[in-house]
Amino acid sequence: xxxxxxxxxxxxxxxxxxxxxxxxxxxxxxxxxxxxxxxxxxxxxxxxxxxxxxxxxxxxxxxxxxxxxxxxxxxxxxxxxxxxxxxxxxxxxxxxxxxxxxxxxxxxxxxxx
Amino acid sequence: xxxxxxxxxxxxxxxxxxxxxxxxxxxxxxxxxxxxxxxxxxxxxxxxxxxxxxxxxxxxxxxxxxxxxxxxxxxxxxxxxxxxxxxxxxxxxxxxxxxxxxxxxxxxxxxxx
Numbered sequence: 001x002x003x004x005x006x007x008x009x010x011x012x013x014x015x016x017x018x019x020x021x022x023x024x025x026x027x028x029x030x031x032x033x034x035x036x037x038x039x040x041x042x043x044x045x046x047x048x049x050x051x052x053x054x055x056x057x058x059x060x061x062x063x064x065x066x067x068x069x070x071x072x073x074x075x076x077x078x079x080x081x082x083x084x085x086x087x088x089x090x091x092x093x094x095x096x097x098x099x100x101x102x103x104x105x106x107x108x109x110x111x112x113x
Numbered sequence: 114x115x116x117x118x119x120x121x122x123x124x125x126x127x128x129x130x131x132x133x134x135x136x137x138x139x140x141x142x143x144x145x146x147x148x149x150x151x152x153x154x155x156x157x158x159x160x161x162x163x164x165x166x167x168x169x170x171x172x173x174x175x176x177x178x179x180x181x182x183x184x185x186x187x188x189x190x191x192x193x194x195x196x197x198x199x200x201x202x203x204x205x206x207x208x209x210x211x212x213x214x215x216x217x218x219x220x221x222x223x224x225x226x
Contacts, residue, residue, distance in 0.1 A: 098210075104156045104157040
């Protein structure tokens with residue numbers, strides 16, 4: 001199994017809603033990532049978890065809250081988002097052994113109204 | 114500041130034409146270099162990577178890339194493109210010893226049958 005699975009594929013939410021994005025991998029990878037990708041732009045790193053501990057937070061606003069409940073799961077909790085947060089949110093994983101080849105999920109297309 | 118530049122944003126080629134996509138980065142430390150590809154409707158996937166050793170690396174589907182350290186470049190090449198190579202191509206730099214990646218802005222390649 002070389003897949004990174006993200007749910008939901010599409011999400012529409014209002015600015016007062018609370019929602020969560022989910023990501024799962026069963027490749028035994030110990031590093032998991034959240035990226036944000038706006039249309040026609042490259043992916044931008046948001047968070048990295050390494051061995052279930054937050055390793056990198058790229059100064060992301062607190063309305064985005066990551067969580068890594070175990071080595072296979074990564075969540076991104078969303079609260080009080082702004083319309084400019086509308087984007088494709090990508091999850092990725094890597095082995096965390098120095099060979100940081102990323103495996104990407106298909107993403108969640110988020111629209112904030 | 115660390116950055117990755119891809120000079121060609123849109124490229125249109127006929128089948129059997131040769132391809133070269135430019136990628137330059139600015140960072141003085143040790144890096145690992147990647148090209149990722151995103152086919153229409155699919156997720157980002159690894160095309161090829163350079164960690165060390167022979168600066169000419171070969172990837173899937175006949176692609177290759179050459180790392181020229183003195184020029185901070187990692188250009189992607191393919192001698193003869195096919196219609197199925199139509200995709201968006203991202204150059205990415207991974208900073209050794211970290212989980213940090215920076216992606217280039219991407220090149221949209223369209224191959225005409």
